[in-house]
Amino acid sequence: MSYDAIILGAGGAGLLAAATAGAAGARVLLLDHADKPGKKILISGGGRCNFTNLGTAAECFLSENPHFAKSALSRYSQWDFLALVEAHGIVWHEKTLGQLFCDGSARQIVAMLLEECRRGGVEIRLSTPVGEIGHADGRFHVAGAEAPQLVIATGGPSIPKMGATGLAYQIARRFGLDVVTPRPALVPFTLGEADMLFRTISGVSCPSVARVGDVAFEEATLFTHRGLSGPAILQVSSYWSPGQPVSLNVLADAAGKLREARRRMPRAHLKAALAEHLPTRLAEALASRIGIARELGNVADAELDRAAGILSALTFHPTGTEGFAKAEVTAGGISTAGLSSKTMAARAVPGLYAIGEAVDVTGWLGGYNFQWAWSSGVAAGRAI
Ligand code: FDA
Numbered sequence: 056m057s058y059d060a061i062i063l064g065a066g067g068a069g070l071l072a073a074a075t076a077g078a079a080g081a082r083v084l085l086l087d088h089a090d091k092p093g094k095k096i097l098i099s100g101g102g103r104c105n106f107t108n109l110g111t112a113a114e115c116f117l118s119e120n121p122h123f124a125k126s127a128l129s130r131y132s133q134w135d136f137l138a139l140v141e142a143h144g145i146v147w148h149e150k151t152l153g154q155l156f157c158d159g160s161a162r163q164i165v166a167m168l169l170e171e172c173r174r175g176g177v178e179i180r181l182s183t184p185v186g187e188i189g190h191a192d193g194r195f196h197v198a199g200a201e202a203p204q205l206v207i208a209t210g211g212p213s214i215p216k217m218g219a220t221g222l223a224y225q226i227a228r229r230f231g232l233d234v235v236t237p238r239p240a241l242v243p244f245t246l247g248e249a250d251m252l253f254r255t256i257s258g259v260s261c262p263s264v265a266r267v268g269d270v271a272f273e274e275a276t277l278f279t280h281r282g283l284s285g286p287a288i289l290q291v292s293s294y295w296s297p298g299q300p301v302s303l304n305v306l307a308d309a310a311g312k313l314r315e316a317r318r319r320m321p322r323a324h325l326k327a328a329l330a331e332h333l334p335t336r337l338a339e340a341l342a343s344r345i346g347i348a349r350e351l352g353n354v355a356d357a358e359l360d361r362a363a364g365i366l367s368a369l370t371f372h373p374t375g376t377e378g379f380a381k382a383e384v385t386a387g388g389i390s391t392a393g394l395s396s397k398t399m400a401a402r403a404v405p406g407l408y409a410i411g412e413a414v415d416v417t418g419w420l421g422g423y424n425f426q427w428a429w430s431s432g433v434a435a436g437r438a439i
Pocket residue numbers: 063064065066067068069086087088089092093094095096098099100101104105106107183184185208209210211213214217218219220221222382383384410411412413421422423424425426428
């Protein structure tokens with residue numbers, strides 16, 4: 056069968072690219088090896104899909120070329136996707152920090168995309184392995200179909216048990232595109248013996264400012280039995296390189312708060328002062344790490360300041376991350392150097408496109424990754 060375009064991968068990027076191209080009259084085949092489209096959409100945002108972020112801007116993405124995402128994000132923005140969501144009558148809410156979720160279920164987003172594909176006359180073939188890709192006379196041959204245009208939308212290798220693979224990189228390399236080394240991102244850290252103390256507080260979460268190098272995020276940190284997680288940690292993990300320390304400020308204005316506690320309750324111990332602001336188990340663990348055994352009234356300024364210094368820069372040395380098995384996204388991927396930022400087309404291979412997570416553009420936590428899937432998908436869909 057002959058089509059105008061074959062799109063590989065029925066995730067968020069592939070579905071919206073297919074619908075966009077179909078709406079403009081292109082005959083589109085969308086292929087996926089999974090038995091259902093949009094599986095990651097279905098499990099996203101705790102089943103409610105954090106489908107975009109009101110604050111989306113190129114600064115919220117990591118890439119070797121930090122400007123690459125600008126064009127696609129501005130040509131199909133968070134407001135455009137929100138208009139589509141509203142046109143389908145999907146009720147949404149802003150949870151925090153500009154993050155938009157469905158009031159109902161992530162299934163509504165998949166249903167919306169499938170309806171858009173249906174309107175565009177897109178043919179969707181599921182449970183279909185991609186197999187060998189032929190390329191001759193300007194036409195791509197895949198799974199018994201052929202087209203002059205091929206879109207790589209097979210995502211990255213994070214969460215392989217959901218069917219994620221590195222197929223995008225194999226195809227890219229085969230056509231001479233560079234691949235920026237893929238690495239797990241938005242991923243928990245593992246800690247070793249030196250940070251053992253914190254294993255005892257597994258399950259405790261607290262507001263924090265997490266920092267890696269010059270990058271800092273103010274959100275919650277969760278202590279786990281293996282290490283560190285929670286939104287602040289996932290955010291900084293995308294910027295982390297092996298060997299780098301991660302620091303946490305768990306108490307804003309710690310020096311001021313400790314002095315005030317000393318004035319107000321001089322007979323109390325540090326643990327009690329900390330427990331006014333932090334979960335009890337964390338307060339206990341920190342007080343024992345700081346090691347001030349006297350009543351606060353007997354603690355000198357310098358010692359309180361030393362304690363405040365520890366609380367504002369608790370330093371951890373992760374032994375690694377939980378890897379692709381637990382990473383919400385993959386950073387790195389098909390290099391933007393060989394792609395048009397306007398259309399996502401490979402400059403050197405006429406008719407080849409790459410979109411979504413497969414490309415070296417990775418968003419922060421909070422709806423940014425889906426917005427990239429939508430924006431890059433529409434960019435390619437309009438060009439087909
Ligand atoms: P995606 O991975 O969605 O789709 C790729 C498609 O290609 C899949 O359907 C897959 O089956 C198919 N495929 C892969 N290999 C293939 C092969 N060899 N042959 C054929 N088909 C193949 N982001 C966000 O913005 N808000 C959120 O709330 C969340 N939440 C979230 C939760 C969890 C648990 C995860 C793992 C991830 C998120 N994300 C997220 C990230 C978001 O899911 C991700 O960035 C997008 O789904 C990427 O969309 P793509 O379409 O590029 O790839």
